[in-house]
Amino acid sequence: MEYGILGILGLALAVYALINIWQSGASGGSKLLWTLLVLVLPVLGFIIWFFAGPRGSTARV
Known part of the structure; x- marks a missing residue:
């Protein structure tokens, strides 16, 4: 069951x-x-995207 979750x-x-x-x-x-x-x-791709992926269009100051 844990693998399903x-x-x-x-x-x-x-x-x-x-x-x-x-x-x-x-x-x-x-x-x-x-x-x-x-x-x-999927999992590794998500982790890489989370730290290095394209960001939203919000401006950072």
């Missing part, structure tokens, strides 16, 4: 990452590469 959590994180990738202000090619990374390596 972990699978659902991994899927939810991947979906969250994909939504944020496609809503970011990054170029189309960059979005495509990040999407492929998250789809091919």
Whole structure:
């Protein structure tokens, strides 16, 4: 049962990452590469995206 919960959590994180990738202000090619990374390596792709992925369009000061 624990693996089922972990699978659902991994899927939810991947979906969250994909939504944020496609809503970011990054170029189309960059979005495509990040999407492929998250789809091919869901957990590792999410972790890499979380720390290094394209950010939203909000300005940082």
